[in-house]
Every structure is written in C-alpha cells, then in structure tokens.
Amino acid sequence: MQQELDAVKQRMQEKIDRITVPGAVVVVDIGIPESIRILVDRFDILFARPVIGADGSVSGHYYWAVCFEAGFDQGGPQNVRLFKMENVREERPDLFLFRDHREYECFIETIDEIDDAKKADIKRWREYKKQNQKAFERLYAKFTTEAMEMALNWEKPV
C-alpha cells in the first residue's frame, strides 16, 4: 500500500513539475474580491492518501503539498503555504484545480506565455536563488519538515 501511495505521489509531483518548470501561479479564492495569487517558487507534494469510496474500494487520492512563494526568504513562514489538495481535476496539462483544507477553491497554472513581466520575475528570482544555494537548501529542509508535521497534525482526528 505504502509503495503504491509513494508512486501516486511521484506521479502527481511529475505533473506538477511540468506546470512549474516554466514558472507558475497558485490562485486561491478566499472569498474576498481579490483572490490570493502566489508566484510559485516550488510546489512539493508531501504525501498522498487514498479516498475510500462507498463500496470500500479506493476511488481516488488526495494530497498534502507545500508551496514556496517566490520571495519567501524575505517574507517569512507566511509565504510557505500548506495545501491539502482534494478533488484534484486536471483541466489542462498546465492547469490543475483543487480544493484545500480550508475548503477554498484553488488552481495551479503555468504562467501565461505572453506574461513577460512574470516570466522576468521568475528569471530574476531563480538567478538570486542560484547565488544563495546553500542558504536555500537549509530553508527548504526546515520548512518542508515543518509543513510535513503540520500536515500530519491535520490528518489526526480532532
């Protein structure tokens, strides 16, 4: 079972990577006129869990993921977001819809081909990261550990 879940996680990560490689945004509808728009640095799937259908069989999967926003090293932990990904729908290969643990509707999408400003931001960000690689490795490890702990706490019954 665990091997199967790891494979499911890996497949989702590969699909997400295809979205994020050219640069991506996560948009979250939090019920105010301006949706949250996160310019994605990294979007890592932490783990997958099965959804058990009415007949007792596995009817699908949900995921927990951690999303690093470009600039998160300046903003702090509020720019490293935990997402539960339920009801994931592959609208297009570069656009996935999902609902998160706060029941907010979200999507992750590749930056538009003609959005030169965002593409320039991503390019500048990646160059900056390359210059500070060691510091970022530490930050990724620390925040991923924290996100994993929080996701597992969400999974516990209240």
Place this chain on the structure above:
Amino acid sequence: MLDNNGNMVSTVEKIRIGVKPGGMSPVSDMGTGGASYFFTRVRKLPTGGRGSTGLYFKKRLLRRMDAITYDHDAFGKVVDDYVRRRRLTSIDDYKRLSSGGRSDETIFKYTVSLVDEIDVIKTGNAAQRAKVIELFRKKGFSKLPDGRKIEEVVL
C-alpha cells in the same frame, strides 16, 4: 536586521521605510491586509535540546492589542468581519495550538522588536550558535535590554 534597530518588519513596512529586498518581495498577501503584519506561530519553547530551530518570542507579545491568532493559515486575512469571527484569544486556545501545531498563525501589525521581545534563539548546532552570538557581538550587543546575556538567549 540588527543594523535597523533589531526590528522584525512586515512586507508593507519594509516598502514604507525603503528596505530593499535581496531577491524579491512576496506579494500574495497584499490584498488580504496580511502584508502589513509580522507573522508568527504559537509554539512551545524549546527545552532540553528539543524543539525546532528558530526565533521564539516572549509570551507577553500575545497581550498586544494588535495580536491576531487564527487556528488556520488565513493568508493574514484582516478584512471585513473576519477578525471578529475567527480570532482566538483564550489561554486554552494558545495551549491547544502550541501542543498540536497545524498551520495556525499569529500576526502583529507592522513590526516586532527582536531585541526587546526575543525569548530564545534556537540554533541547529554549536557552530551555528557561535555564529549567532558572534553576530550580536559585532553589532554591539553583549546583553539584551532585559539584562540577559546573549549566550543565555542563544541555544
């Protein structure tokens, strides 16, 4: 940070006072009002070598009138009546959050003074600890305003 009065500063405040970011400023919480706030979580103090690395502030900070605690990651949402409906304020709530950390958030408007409000700086190892202590020394701090030596604060 220690060059600028030792303040932890929100994104909006950084822009207001003209602090240039090294890479880029995150902008996702500009529309929610969250970018005006400095962000923390309620967690237990590290003891006996346990606990995550990071900055642990004094509990008294929670008494600040602008401290807003949510039991979820609300993207710093402070618009409409969201604060009134969702804010947690009781000691029981704080205890619950500190023992089973989910993606809670406690936010403070504009700035928090590091040197006045820090309780513990938890480092990952002896080398990191020595570096942090040395950094404070270089900036002229051998003690904090509350009288504690830097060595007592950095674990």
